[in-house]
Amino acid sequence: MSISERRERDRLKIRTKILDAARELFAAEGYDAVTMRRIADTIEYSATTIYLHFKDKDALIRELCRVDALSLAQAFQSVAAEPEPLERLRKIGMAYVAFGIEHPNHYRLMFMSNRKNDEADLAEMGHGKPETDGYALLLNTCREAIDRQLLAPELTDPDLLAQAFWAATHGVVAIHIALYGDPWIEWRSLEETAELTINAMINGLKR
Amino acid sequence: MSISERRERDRLKIRTKILDAARELFAAEGYDAVTMRRIADTIEYSATTIYLHFKDKDALIRELCRVDALSLAQAFQSVAAEPEPLERLRKIGMAYVAFGIEHPNHYRLMFMSNRKNDEADLAEMGHGKPETDGYALLLNTCREAIDRQLLAPELTDPDLLAQAFWAATHGVVAIHIALYGDPWIEWRSLEETAELTINAMINGLKR
DNA sequence: TTCATTAACTTAACACCGTTAATATAATGA
DNA sequence: TCATTATATTAACGGTGTTAAGTTAATGAA
Numbered sequence: 001m002s003i004s005e006r007r008e009r010d011r012l013k014i015r016t017k018i019l020d021a022a023r024e025l026f027a028a029e030g031y032d033a034v035t036m037r038r039i040a041d042t043i044e045y046s047a048t049t050i051y052l053h054f055k056d057k058d059a060l061i062r063e064l065c066r067v068d069a070l071s072l073a074q075a076f077q078s079v080a081a082e083p084e085p086l087e088r089l090r091k092i093g094m095a096y097v098a099f100g101i102e103h104p105n106h107y108r109l110m111f112m113s114n115r116k117n118d119e120a121d122l123a124e125m126g127h128g129k130p131e132t133d134g135y136a137l138l139l140n141t142c143r144e145a146i147d148r149q150l151l152a153p154e155l156t157d158p159d160l161l162a163q164a165f166w167a168a169t170h171g172v173v174a175i176h177i178a179l180y181g182d183p184w185i186e187w188r189s190l191e192e193t194a195e196l197t198i199n200a201m202i203n204g205l206k207r
Numbered sequence: 208m209s210i211s212e213r214r215e216r217d218r219l220k221i222r223t224k225i226l227d228a229a230r231e232l233f234a235a236e237g238y239d240a241v242t243m244r245r246i247a248d249t250i251e252y253s254a255t256t257i258y259l260h261f262k263d264k265d266a267l268i269r270e271l272c273r274v275d276a277l278s279l280a281q282a283f284q285s286v287a288a289e290p291e292p293l294e295r296l297r298k299i300g301m302a303y304v305a306f307g308i309e310h311p312n313h314y315r316l317m318f319m320s321n322r323k324n325d326e327a328d329l330a331e332m333g334h335g336k337p338e339t340d341g342y343a344l345l346l347n348t349c350r351e352a353i354d355r356q357l358l359a360p361e362l363t364d365p366d367l368l369a370q371a372f373w374a375a376t377h378g379v380v381a382i383h384i385a386l387y388g389d390p391w392i393e394w395r396s397l398e399e400t401a402e403l404t405i406n407a408m409i410n411g412l413k414r
Numbered sequence: 415t416t417c418a419t420t421a422a423c424t425t426a427a428c429a430c431c432g433t434t435a436a437t438a439t440a441a442t443g444a
Numbered sequence: 445t446c447a448t449t450a451t452a453t454t455a456a457c458g459g460t461g462t463t464a465a466g467t468t469a470a471t472g473a474a
Contacts, residue, residue, distance in 0.1 A: 111382075111385060111386065112319055112381065112385050113385060114384075114385060115386075115389070135391070135392060155403075157395070159392075159393050159394075159395055160395040160399055160400065160403060161403075163382075163392075163394070163395050163400050164379075164400050164403040164404040164407060166378070166382065167375065167378035167379040167381075167382050167400060167404050168374065168375035168378050168379075168404055168407075168408065169378065170378040170381060170382055171373075171374035171375050171376065171377040171378025171379070171381060172371075172374040172375075172378070174319065174374075174377060174378060174381045175318075175370075175373065175374050175377055177321075178318060178319050178320060178321060179318065179322075182322070184339050184342070185342060185366075185370075186366050187366075187370070188364070188366055188367040188370050192367055193367065193370050193371050193374060196362075196367060196368070196371040197371040197374050197375055197408075199411070200371060200375075200407075200408050200411035200412050201375065201404075201407050201408060201411055202411065203410070203411035203412075204406070204407035204408055204409070204410035204411025204412070205407050205410075205411070
């Protein structure tokens with residue numbers, strides 16, 4: 001049996017090489033810069049070899065993000081311990097912003113592109129996907145804030161709260177990624193904007 | 208002189224045909240769906256003809272958006288009359304959201320893509336661009352709110368305020384365009400989310 | 415050891431894309 | 445009438461993701 005094991009090991013080895021090469025291109029230059037032929041060149045295989053390991057380019061990059069997004073999950077993990085719901089909310093927002101700025105191309109693909117809901121997405125729905133876990137954490141925090149009567153009494157829908165807070169936070173990152181530096185605006189720093197937006201949102205929702 | 212006038216008329220005619228064909232494709236299917244050859248087919252010219260009227264694909268679509276974005280400017284126009292700064296802020300946000308949902312592909316190109324700051328952009332900087340005017344309106348409203356002491360006393364930077372408010376509003380639209388419908392979230396309606404986010408922001412910034 | 419089978423990999427090709435060079439056609443002004 | 449100019453086209457280049465067909469090498473059975 002050792003022989004098919006070695007084969008499997010070899011397979012995994014070049015699969016990893018592909019992912020590593022793609023990751024480097026993707027992180028530095030984004031989705032379009034990752035071309036099958038460029039990956040092939042850097043790992044010194046032909047482009048078609050990649051298709052022996054990944055269904056298509058989309059599957060490749062999706063897998064890439066799946067792995068890398070663990071850092072978002074970890075950031076959320078270390079924030080989940082905060083006992084005060086509103087303070088936890090603030091930390092969730094800040095961790096989310098930090099991730100987006102550290103991995104702008106990952107962020108763009110995960111949260112700024114239309115992802116078709118194919119079978120694969122539905123299959124892994126509800127567990128394992130870091131953004132799902134992230135949303136769950138956010139949702140629970142909102143629920144807790146409601147239950148402890150920390151928010152305005154008319155705010156009773158945790159999903160609505162979560163989505164509004166997420167939207168505001170996402171907006172900070174998304175604008176920074178897409179538009180920051182355009183010369184017709186005197187840009188304020190990401191940190192300032194993020195802090196003000198998140199604080200304003202929490203403040204504005206408070207009882 | 209009537210002959211060169213007729214020529215100019217003809218030129219403009221097919222230029223408009225190009226723009227119309229491109230607009231239909233763009234509004235329905237987005238940037239990538241607009242291919243030079245597809246435009247050429249629908250207007251029954253060869254693809255290269257388009258290059259006699261537009262420098263390249265980017266210039267074409269940019270011109271498209273420039274024209275269509277007038278509706279955003281108009282929406283802002285009709286909102287600028289509101290005398291109460293905070294109410295005006297709210298209306299600005301709602302108008303912005305409405306535009307984004309009505310023209311998602313325009314919105315995506317204008318606010319969710321990296322636009323390189325080429326010469327052309329710098330040339331028309333500061334006037335005419337609806338998003339510039341929009342930002343100016345937002346900025347003035349923030350300044351007025353500060354001057355009238357409607358906001359928390361530590362909030363003294365109108366640019367920072369404008370950018371935070373813009374970010375929150377943008378987030379509502381951007382998430383809706385990119386992610387709405389993903390099955391792992393129980394989505395709330397755009398109207399609800401927009402209203403809550405905008406109100407929370409204004410509320411959270413108030414004195 | 416020989417040999418058919420199978421996995422791994424490559425080359426060639428397809429159908430697209432944006433864009434450009436070279437070319438043909440038709441209208442214009444002298 | 446004829447050279448010039450504007451207009452439009454065909455053919456091509458270099459690029460993309462992807463697939464079909466073919467080659468090479470390793471494997472397990474006889």
